[in-house]
Amino acid sequence: MGKSSTLNVGAGAFVLLGFAALAFLTTQTTNHGIHLGTRGSFYAITAKFDNIGDLKVGAPVSMAGVDVGRVTRIDLDTKQFKAVVSMQLDSKYNDIPSDSDASIYTQGLLGGKFIGLTAGGADTYLKNNDQIDFTQSAIVLENLIGQLVANFSNKGSDSSGSSGSSGSSGSSGSAPTPAPSPKPEKVK
Amino acid sequence: MIGELGRSLVGALGGLGDIGLFLLRIVADTPRALLRFDLIAKQVFNSGALSLVIIMLSGLFVGMVLGLQGFELLQRFGSEEALGTAAAIGLLRELSPVITALLFAGRAGTALASEIGLMRATDQLSAMEMMAVDPISRVVVPRFLGGVIAMPLLAAIFSMIGLYGAQLIGVQMMGVDSGSFWSQMQGAVELRDINEGLVKSAMFGIACSLIAVYQGYYADPTAEGVGLATTRTVVTSAVVVLFLDYLVTSAFL
Amino acid sequence: MGPSGTGKTTLLRLITGQLRPLGGSLVVAGQDMCTVRGPALYALRKRMGMLFQNGALLTDLSVFENVAFPLREHTDLPERLIRLIVLTKLQAVGLRGAAPLMPSELSGGMARRVALARAIVMDPEILIYDEPFVGLDPISLGMILRLVRRLNDTLGLTSIVVSHDVHEIIQVADRVYLLSGGRAVASGTPDELEKNSSDVVKQFVGGLPDGPVPFHYPGPDYFGELLQRDLRQSA
Numbered sequence: 001m002g003k004s005s006t007l008n009v010g011a012g013a014f015v016l017l018g019f020a021a022l023a024f025l026t027t028q029t030t031n032h033g034i035h036l037g038t039r040g041s042f043y044a045i046t047a048k049f050d051n052i053g054d055l056k057v058g059a060p061v062s063m064a065g066v067d068v069g070r071v072t073r074i075d076l077d078t079k080q081f082k083a084v085v086s087m088q089l090d091s092k093y094n095d096i097p098s099d100s101d102a103s104i105y106t107q108g109l110l111g112g113k114f115i116g117l118t119a120g121g122a123d124t125y126l127k128n129n130d131q132i133d134f135t136q137s138a139i140v141l142e143n144l145i146g147q148l149v150a151n152f153s154n155k156g157s158d159s160s161g162s163s164g165s166s167g168s169s170g171s172s173g174s175a176p177t178p179a180p181s182p183k184p185e186k187v188k
Numbered sequence: 189m190i191g192e193l194g195r196s197l198v199g200a201l202g203g204l205g206d207i208g209l210f211l212l213r214i215v216a217d218t219p220r221a222l223l224r225f226d227l228i229a230k231q232v233f234n235s236g237a238l239s240l241v242i243i244m245l246s247g248l249f250v251g252m253v254l255g256l257q258g259f260e261l262l263q264r265f266g267s268e269e270a271l272g273t274a275a276a277i278g279l280l281r282e283l284s285p286v287i288t289a290l291l292f293a294g295r296a297g298t299a300l301a302s303e304i305g306l307m308r309a310t311d312q313l314s315a316m317e318m319m320a321v322d323p324i325s326r327v328v329v330p331r332f333l334g335g336v337i338a339m340p341l342l343a344a345i346f347s348m349i350g351l352y353g354a355q356l357i358g359v360q361m362m363g364v365d366s367g368s369f370w371s372q373m374q375g376a377v378e379l380r381d382i383n384e385g386l387v388k389s390a391m392f393g394i395a396c397s398l399i400a401v402y403q404g405y406y407a408d409p410t411a412e413g414v415g416l417a418t419t420r421t422v423v424t425s426a427v428v429v430l431f432l433d434y435l436v437t438s439a440f441l
Numbered sequence: 442m443g444p445s446g447t448g449k450t451t452l453l454r455l456i457t458g459q460l461r462p463l464g465g466s467l468v469v470a471g472q473d474m475c476t477v478r479g480p481a482l483y484a485l486r487k488r489m490g491m492l493f494q495n496g497a498l499l500t501d502l503s504v505f506e507n508v509a510f511p512l513r514e515h516t517d518l519p520e521r522l523i524r525l526i527v528l529t530k531l532q533a534v535g536l537r538g539a540a541p542l543m544p545s546e547l548s549g550g551m552a553r554r555v556a557l558a559r560a561i562v563m564d565p566e567i568l569i570y571d572e573p574f575v576g577l578d579p580i581s582l583g584m585i586l587r588l589v590r591r592l593n594d595t596l597g598l599t600s601i602v603v604s605h606d607v608h609e610i611i612q613v614a615d616r617v618y619l620l621s622g623g624r625a626v627a628s629g630t631p632d633e634l635e636k637n638s639s640d641v642v643k644q645f646v647g648g649l650p651d652g653p654v655p656f657h658y659p660g661p662d663y664f665g666e667l668l669q670r671d672l673r674q675s676a
Contacts, residue, residue: 011229014237018341021348022386028370029276029351029377058371070367107365112269112372307500315497315556318457319511320483326514 042069042088043128047102047115052083053138055104055113061087063117068093071115087115089126097122101134113138207402213324214332214398221329231334235296235397239342242291247346250287251353254278258354259362268364272373275354280377280385284347286433289392292339293425297400300331301421304404305414313405328405332397339393340386347385384440391432396425442605443620444645444654449603452620453571456601457491458482470566487515490560491569496552498544498559504531505540508559515563530558534588550581557588561596568592570602574609582609589613607646611635619645621653 052074061069069089077084089096099120104113117132126132221228258274304327307313313323358364400421407417443449454460456469458477467474472485498507508527512518518526531537534554544552553573560568573585590613593600604610610617611631619627619634619642627634627642635646644652660666 007233008226008229010237011233014233014240015337015341017240018236018338018344021341021344024348025280025344025351025382026379029280029373030379030382054375056371056375058367058374060365060367067365107266107269107368112368114368310495310500311493311497312499314459315491315493315499317459318486318489318491319514319559320486321511321514 041091043091043094043126044072044086044088045069045126045130045132046084046086047132047135048077048080048082048084049102049104049135049137050082051137051140052085052104053106053113053140055085055115055138059112059114061089061102061115061117063093063096063119068096068117085115094125094127096126098124098126098130099134100126100132101136102132103136104138106139206406207398210402210405211398214329214401217322217325217329218333221325221333224326224330227326227330228333228337231330232337233334234299235292235331235334236338236341239292239295239338240345242295243288243342243346244349246287246291247284247349248353250283250346251275251279251350251355252357254283254350255354255357255362259358259364268358268362269368269372271354271358271364272369272371273376275351275358276373276377277381279347279350279354280381282433282437284343284350285385285388285392286429288343288346288389289339289396289429290426292335292342292392293396293400293422293429296335296338297396297421297425298418300335300397300400301404301407301417302414304328304331304401305407305417308405308407309409309411309414311409324405328401332401335397335400336390336393339396340389343385343389380440384436387440388433388436391436392429395428395432399424399428442603442607442610442617442645444605447620448623449605449620450571453569453601453603457489457569458486487511487563488565489567489569490563490565492553492556492560492571492573494572494575495549496544496556498547498552498556500544502544503540504536504542504544504547504555507544507555508562510559511563526562527558530562531555533561533592534558535584548581550577550584553577553581553585554588557585557592561592564596566599568598568600570600570604572604573602574604574606586613607648621645 055071055074057071057074059071060067061071069087071085071087073084073086075084075086076082085102096117097120099122100117101120103116103118105116106113120134254275255271258271258278259268262268262270262274304313307323307327313327316323316326355366355369359366359369403417403421403424404414407413451460455462455467455474458474462475465475470485470488472481477485498504499510502510505527508530509523512523512526528537528540531540534557536551536554536558539547539551539555544555547555570589573589574582577585586609589600589602592598602610602614611634614631617627617629617631617634618625621641627637627639629637634642637643637646641653643649644654650656
């Protein structure tokens, strides 16, 4: 009977659509799924950080405010106990100096974290599977406050005080002053 | 005056009991009705597939409004990238199940109530009884099951289209970073949120379908009776949905 | 038959089991209607056919499917056999050619005839007609009348017709029961009824506007009511 089979097909198609929507929601809105791929060709870069804050997979990687790639994986190096961040950079940006440094910045006031690359001066460029050696971790609020408190108490007891002493952790190199995080300008 | 109040309270209690018993009858008849899969498929089509247009349109617009409002609000705190999270949580937990249920009550619920009410008014249900066919099994249960199956699926579709709408505004129009939009969402949304939405839409599906078939089955066999059944379906469904929404929300928190 | 509101339809619904009697006794085909329930009731109903006032065809099924409905629901007959039976019944009511139509495309008389075909499709022993002549044009009326009588004779049925169309009933009935005020006030063959001298019967059969069923709805004295108003106005 033609009429009822059209109906059945319609009902079946609807149910299929519903489940597809459910599958989409489960995989695309939570951490439990596979994410739809991106077009274009990329090369992979890694960088190690003492503390990545709440940097997430999928966060942008930018240079001079321009999006050049994305964070693809976050792992923990169990020997050095550092965070290993893997990113993919767009192949057309293939002349980034190999001594560039990667820092973790915050988008806006309460936004998520992203990685900013600052160019170095080397003649060689980053290639597939290279590692960025110069990194700067995320500014963690608690550590900052701890530093501040330590600074104040050190000023009270003169001599060797200042930064670099107790309470500061999570920064390789000197602890940066709590300057406002640069907000990358969006190039429309 | 107290007497009046008491009387209407007793009446309401009686009505609640009636519909509860009706639900039991339907549930008891379900195994037998499942054998008539073709009837159920037809009702899934009527309640679900035919509601797609309004659900998808509404989902799109609601998502877009979420995108606009969310963006403007988050922009005040410099957190536009959280737009994905805001839209997803808002849709998955609250907006999709509730709005879908209200739209369902308006479109599919009224269709069910008036269909069954008309069958009552033209003696079709009595004729079935006379032909020794149980009208509950043949007419009511497939329509009830069709609604219960269709509702969660419609809500999921609403969420999906809504997210697309929010993304359309936020990412394409307002320039929120696409990666941040999705990655922040993925970090914040848990399966628990999706579950909450599913549980809600399943319960709303049961409630709206039950109210619709009940009103139709016990409608006055006149033209006004059918009309009254239709309006009662929408009003009762809306109140019950919002009440259940509160219950389930507090249960999940 | 009987005047409006005497309980003809109620009696029908008692016979079919849609209402349950609170007292007294009612035996249909050997079944006591006061106690029969569930499966026994459904089994009894399969032996009965009923024609509703407006046909009560299922609006989402075609004419053919409507007539086939009881067969599909209650039997496992193969499709070929169902088709044969349905077409035969439709032929008996003169609507075999209308098999593919939908109920919305039928006239009132045609819908009623299709409903009749559906009522006899399971070869019942009892056929019940609820006001079958209401609202029909003379031609359709003649068709239904002829069918009622013919089916009764050829199929060996017991037919119960509820109606207040005296003229029509008298042409086809073997036995007439006149209900008034909730009781049977007369019974007999159509001839006996016409010769009946009781006032109630005479008023009904003759269509007299006044008699045991009064013309005036009960109320206060006429002149008294008029004068009262006058007095009040002049006072």
